Amino acid sequence: MSETAEQIAAKSPIVRTVDQAAHGIHEAINTAAHAAGPMVDQIAAGAHQATDKLSGAAIHAAESITQKTRQTRDAEARFAESCRVQVREHPIASLGIAMAAGFALNWWLRRNGKTQQNQ
Numbered sequence: 001m002s003e004t005a006e007q008i009a010a011k012s013p014i015v016r017t018v019d020q021a022a023h024g025i026h027e028a029i030n031t032a033a034h035a036a037g038p039m040v041d042q043i044a045a046g047a048h049q050a051t052d053k054l055s056g057a058a059i060h061a062a063e064s065i066t067q068k069t070r071q072t073r074d075a076e077a078r079f080a081e082s083c084r085v086q087v088r089e090h091p092i093a094s095l096g097i098a099m100a101a102g103f104a105l106n107w108w109l110r111r112n113g114k115t116q117q118n119q
Contacts, residue, residue, distance in 0.1 A: 087094040
C-alpha cells in the first residue's frame with residue numbers, strides 16, 4: 001500500500017528514515033533476485049554439463065575395460081589351447097619341462113624363504 005506525501009511528512013523523522021531504509025532494502029533484494037536468477041541458471045547448466053562429461057567418461061572407461069577383459073579372456077583361451085596341443089603332441093617333453101619348472105620354483109622359493117628368515 002502506497003503512502004501519500006502528506007502521510008510520510010506526518011511521520012517522525014526516524015519513522016521516515018526506517019521506511020526509506022526498508023524501501024531501499026526491498027529494492028536491493030528485488031534487484032539482487034533478478035540478477036541472481038541468470039547466474040543460478042548458469043551454475044546449474046554448468047553442473048549439468050560437468051555431470052554429463054563425467055558420465056560419458058565413466059561409460060567410455062567401462063566399455064574399454066569390458067573390451068580389454070574380453071581380449072584377455074580370448075588370449076587366455078588361445079594360450080590354454082596352445083598348451084593342450086603341445087602337451088598332446090609332445091607328452092614326454094612337456095613332462096620334463098614341468099618337472100624342471102617345479103624343481104626351479106622349489107629352489108627359488110626355498111632360497112627366498114631362507115633369505116627372508118635371515119633378515
